[in-house]
Amino acid sequence: DQQVKQNSPSLSVQEGRxxxxxCDYTNxxxxxxxxxxxxxxxxxxxxxSISSIKDKNEDGRFTVFLNxxxxxxxxxxxxxxxxxxxxxxxxxxxxxxxxxxxxxxxSGTQLTVLP
Amino acid sequence: xxxxxxxxxxxxxxxxxxxxxRCSPRxxxxxxxxxxxxxxxxxxxxxxxxxxxxxxxxxxxERFSAQQxxxxxxxxxxSSLELGDSxxxxxxxxxxxxxxxxFGDGTRxxxx
Numbered sequence: 001d002q003q004v005k006q007n008s009p010s011l012s013v014q015e016g017r018x019x020x021x022x023c024d025y026t027n028x029x030x031x032x033x034x035x036x037x038x039x040x041x042x043x044x045x046x047x048x049s050i051s052s053i054k055d056k057n058e059d060g061r062f063t064v065f066l067n068x069x070x071x072x073x074x075x076x077x078x079x080x081x082x083x084x085x086x087x088x089x090x091x092x093x094x095x096x097x098x099x100x101x102x103x104x105x106x107s108g109t110q111l112t113v114l115p
Numbered sequence: 116x117x118x119x120x121x122x123x124x125x126x127x128x129x130x131x132x133x134x135x136x137r138c139s140p141r142x143x144x145x146x147x148x149x150x151x152x153x154x155x156x157x158x159x160x161x162x163x164x165x166x167x168x169x170x171x172x173x174x175x176x177e178r179f180s181a182q183q184x185x186x187x188x189x190x191x192x193x194s195s196l197e198l199g200d201s202x203x204x205x206x207x208x209x210x211x212x213x214x215x216x217x218f219g220d221g222t223r224x225x226x227x
Contacts, residue, residue: 034215034216036218041220042220043117043119043121043205043207043218043219043220043221044158044205044218045117045218046117046215046216046217046218049215089158101146101148101163101170101171101209101216102148102160102163102171102173103148103150103158103160103207103216104160105157105158105159106157107157108157
């Protein structure tokens with residue numbers, strides 16, 4: 001049972017335009033959401049996160065939106081650059097008391113930004 | 116550079132063998148997490164340690180074990196290896212819960 005789903009395996013966008021990556025989740029106990037970017041032969045790199053008490057968080061060109069009622073989050077990249085081409089993973093976690101935290105990952109979306 | 120160091124980068128071994136993967140977390144991070152990424156399963160959480168104590172367990176096989184030492188580095192031990200254990204093993208660290216986890220570049224394990 002996939003608790004975090006990224007339904008688009010790939011996305012192509014023109015340089016300078018907006019990239020929108022989507023993620024859906026089923027576990028209503030998730031209270032912290034993150035986006036990671038991954039290049040081949042490297043580990044996932046943290047991009048941006050959002051707590052369930054917010055509905056939007058911005059960091060430079062990256063904005064994450066959270067719609068709790070729809071159990072949906074999205075990552076907007078504006079403007080998109082060729083260096084943004086990578087696999088993007090959505091991840092979620094729930095507090096389980098103490099210091100226990102584990103991430104549940106989606107399957108990833110390959111973003112290609114065309115020059 | 117995330118600040119998380121994993122060694123070795125590559126490991127090739129045979130079925131039935133035992134290996135140890137090592138992880139040094141970012142300076143100041145108390146939590147260490149282990150994840151497995153295989154082709155058909157994606158990134159799966161294995162186990163978490165916080166300041167030397169096990170905090171959370173995921174889909175970790177009984178043949179696998181881990182520990183976190185007083186200097187906060189961690190080791191993942193995989194024994195009685197099977198072909199299906201071939202995967203990328205990532206370590207991540209964070210200061211505490213509610214903080215982003217930062218990943219190392221992984222150890223690629225190949226079982227022949």
